[in-house]
Amino acid sequence: MSDQLLKVTIDNITVEVPNGTTILQAARKIGGDVTPPAMCFYTPLKGSGGKCRTCLVEVSKGSEKDPRPMPKLVASCRTTVMDGMEIKSITSQRVLDARAGVVEFLLLNHPLDCPICDQAGECHLQDLSYEHGKNGTRYEFQRRTFKKRDLGQYIQLHMTRCILCYRCVFTADQVSNKRVHGVLDRGDHAEIATYIEQNLNNDFIGNVIDVCPVGALTDKTFRFKNRVWFTKPMTAHRDCDKCCGEVTLWMRGDEVFRVTARKDEWGEIKTSEKTGNTGWICNDCRFDKKKASDWTIEGLAPIDRHSVIGQGKYKGLKKPEETIEKVLDGRKPRLLMNIHSVSEVNNPEIELSEINGPATSAVFKKNNHE
Amino acid sequence: MGRKLLLEKAHVEGIRYYDVYRREGGYRSVEKALKSMTPDEVTEEVKKSGLRGRGGAGFPTGMKWSFLAKPEGVPRYLVVNADESEPGTFKDRYLMEFIPHILIEGIITSSYALGANSAYIYIRGEYAWIPDILEQAIAEAKNNGWLGKNILGTGYNLEVYVQRGGGAYICGEETALIESLEGKRGNPRIKPPFPAVKGLWDCPTVVNNVETIAAVVPIINNGGDDYAKIGVGRSTGTKLMSACGNINKPGVYEIDMNISVEEFIFSDEYCGGIANGKRLKACIPGGSSVPILPANLLLKTAKGEQRMMHYEGLSDGGFATGSMMGSGGFIVLDEDQCIVKHTYTLARFYRHESCGQCSPCREGTGWMEKILWRLENGQGKLSDIDLLVDIQSKIEGNTICPLGDAAAWPVAAAIRHFRDEFEWHVNNPKECLQRNYGLAHYADPIHVPTPA
Structure with a gap:
């Protein structure tokens, strides 16, 4: 029984998954629009998930044996x-x-300071509000703020932006033996903090930056240095005696601006090819090795997420599969107008990453005449 | 005069102490259960009694016990939820303070039925003086051979521990309580797994309210069938009600679940009517989390029948025109009370007590509090009322634990039944600071449509 594949139907699309798979993982197998967004769940972190409630789905049929629907919406990451x-x-x-x-609710007390936030461009909250949010807010009160805190020499905590996903807490639990930060207080005044101003001293503590879905934990060696969408992600590795040494370098020319762990299309740290474990990287690799000569560069890293950094900017882009036809039971969505037929500056044949300099209307016009 | 099961001996001098309690017939249920019944027979008796959880949800206790996983070699635990923090509820406090031995007696019998060798009483931190009373009772019981190793020579061992809470409402939620008991931050767990499978220290655990455990004593003494004879339908036995607010005789009352709400409020045996000769405006019949009802819907159901004081009676009409039994915190409001202010006070409480783990509750409760503050202080807009309804609907049902629902329901019910009072606050921003809306039409007889 345990090896048998289970049939699950999500939005009219059926997939077969092994026993013990969560609804979210099954939906990720399908991909595209049917996949619920997840702000707090993080596959490598045991115990994460269930908190943000963005991944709620309706179970309209419990199972083959017990077809009753579930009365409440369930958190797909934990079901x-x-x-x-x-x-x-x-x-x-x-x-x-x-x-x-x-x-x-998540945006209620969020400062929306994206223009000055280092996470902008690869922020899950940005993606989430872009895809599922409304134009404006109905909140007319002062937003909750916190003081900025330094968590040691490398990590900046910007609690005002935090959505309390608890990922960094789980990360610290997993990569260190003694966690010195956690959640203090409760309710809407709860905050991530160390009990008394303490450094987070652990060789792997830098990974809390990678798991943070928003700009609450940022890399001090990268702060305000560059916009993520101006930097090119390159896959690279080095021999490191502490970690797997498999990273993504965020470069501009020959300059390394930032080092992060390798992430998959869901923003989760990939499994290391070398060790087969989660590819956490150490603080040395992340914060100190900032020269291209420190690394063996393998090539451009694919960007699978459809966020700002993936907007047709890089070669090797893997576009997410369109699922809308399957959801509509084979019917095609009605096309009201093909933008390419009326717009001069939107030409899918032009690979933006191959043009020199910024894209102007001239680039498109010249091509049209040829 | 209704039958008393829990509070029968409450006024006997010195009932708090073992000697008197034993002389008055205490610990008979332990003798009966341990010497002449198997654990399954005890559970069966509780099932027969139809006893429902007295903490608020009203889930059948016997069924809860039978769900407990019983893997070999894994300890099981009984946890008594004495974290009674619901505003308006103080029945468990009375039991523990004045008749602590009935709780200990119930714990022994229940633990025996569940096969637990350790039981914990998780008590609200604010009840600072009660753990001493309980610990004294436990020591007395132990000295007399009711606790410890080989109880009554049956080979059954049991230890009872008292654990003080840190003063968080959320720790009354069973999984948050378990987390707190384990020494962690009191965040509710994500279910499943349920405590019956993975509870305290990841072992099968049953969490029951103080009153539920105490009710096991008369059930075993007199038999489940006898207990089931009291009350009506699926609401069997007696229920402790803690009545407070604008009534002549606030206090803890034990009721048969077959009296009417009107009798409970106005008879001299119970609340003794509204204080200072005022008129009844509204009431929250089951602790702050349950929907508030205006006087007319409180005394009569939407069908025009007498509303009765039991699980089904109070919830007659669903949320549209009914409420819930909840934990039995009966809060009565007279004509001088302002519903808007009252709703604001509750919203402030839930905002303060939200654990902050899941987003709808963390952010939504704060938002509702701010809007209600604005309405209460004459700065609100008419659109705020619909906004509140929308916010509460986004919270309700979408959170990890029932605190989200508990925060949403009072707001929803207040607007459902007292919308004109909210509108009056918006339309009369100056006047609402000086006087209250008053009784208005909230006690007028409701129109019951009759078929032609």
Whole structure:
């Protein structure tokens, strides 16, 4: 029984997954729009998930054996699938309403200081509000603020931006034996903090920056140095005696601006090719090795996420698969207007990463005449 | 005069102490259970009694016990939830303070049924003086051979520990309570797994309210069938109600679940009517989390029948025109009370007590509090009322634990039944600071449509 694949149907698309898979993982197998967003769940972190409530889905049929629907929306990241389960994600108005509600709640006290935030461009909250949020806010009160804190010499804590996903707490639990930071207080005044101003001293503590979905934990060696979308991600490695040494370098020309762990299309740290474990990287690799000569550069890193940094800027871009036809049971969405037929500056044949300098309308015009 | 099961001996001098309690027939249920019944028979008796959880949710206790996983070689635990923090509820406090031995007795019998060798009483931190009373009772019970090793020569061992909480409302939620008991931050766990499978220290655990455990004593003494005869339908037995607010005789009352709400409020045996000759405006019948009802819907259901004081009676009409039994914190409001202010006070409480783990509750409770503050102080807008309804609907059902629902329901119910009072606050921003809306039409008889 345990080796048998279970059939799950998410928004009319059926996949087969092994026993013990969560709804979210099954939906990620399908990909595209049906995959619920997840702000707090992080596959390599044991115990994470269930908190942000953005991944709520409706279970319209419990299983083949017990077809009763579940009365409440469930957190897909923490609910395992049953054989014959039917799930509604974007086909359920209840789910869409709840998701819009959660996005609004998450943005309620968020400063929306994206123009001065280092995370902008690769921020999950940005993506989430872009995809599921509303135009404006109905909140008319002063937003909650916290003081900025230094967590040691490398990490800046900007609690005002935090969405309390607890990922950094789980990370510290997992990479260190003695966690010295956590959540203090409760409710909307809860904060990530060290008890009394303490440095986070651990060779792997820099990974909390990578897991942070927003700009609450940022790399002090990179702060205000550059916009992420101006830097090119390169896959690189080095021999490191502490970690796997497999990283992504964020470069501009020959200059290394930032070093992060390698992430997959869901923003989660990949499994290391060398060790087979989660590819956490050490502080040395992350903060100190900032010369191109420190690294063996393998080539351009693919950007799979459809965020700002993936907007057709790099070669090797893997576009997410379109699922809308499958969701609509084979029907094609009605195309009201093809933008390419009326716009001069939107030409998919032009590879933006290959042009010299910034793209201007002239680039497109010249090509049209040829 | 209703039958008393829990508070029968409450006024006997010195009932707090073992000697008197034993003389009055205490610990009979332990003797009966341990000497003449198997654990399954005890559970069966509780099932027969129809006893429902007295903490608020009203889940059948016997069924909860039978869900407990019983893997070999893994200890099981009984945890008594004495973190009674719901505003308006103080029934457990009375039991523990004045008749602590009935709780200890219930714990022994229940632990025996569950096969638990350790039981914990997790008590609210603010009840600072009660742990001493309980610990004294435990010591007395132990000295007389009711606790410890080989109880009554049956080979059954049990230790009872008292653990003080740190003063958080959220720790009354069973999984948050377990986390706190383990020494961690009191955040509710994500379910499943349920405590019956993975509870305290990842072992099967049953968490029951103080009153529920105490009710096991009369059930075993008199038999489950006898207990089930009291009350109506699925609301069996007696229930402790802690009545407070604008009534002549606030206090803890034990009721048979077959009296009417009107009788409970106005009869001299119970609340003795509204204080100072005022008129009844509204009431929260089951602790602050349950929907508030205006006087007319409180005394009569939407069908025009007498509303009864039991689980089904109070929830008659669903959330549209009914409320809930909850934990039995009966809060009565007279005509001088302002519903908007009252709702604001509750919202402030839930905002303060939200654990901050999941986003709808963390952010939504704060938002609702701010809007209600604005309405209460005459700075609100008419659109705020609908905004509140929308916010609460986004919180309700979408959170990890029921605190989100508990924060959402009072706001929803207040607006559902008292919308004109909210609107009056918006339309009369100056006047609302000087006087209250008053009784208005909230006690008028409701129109019951009759078929032609």
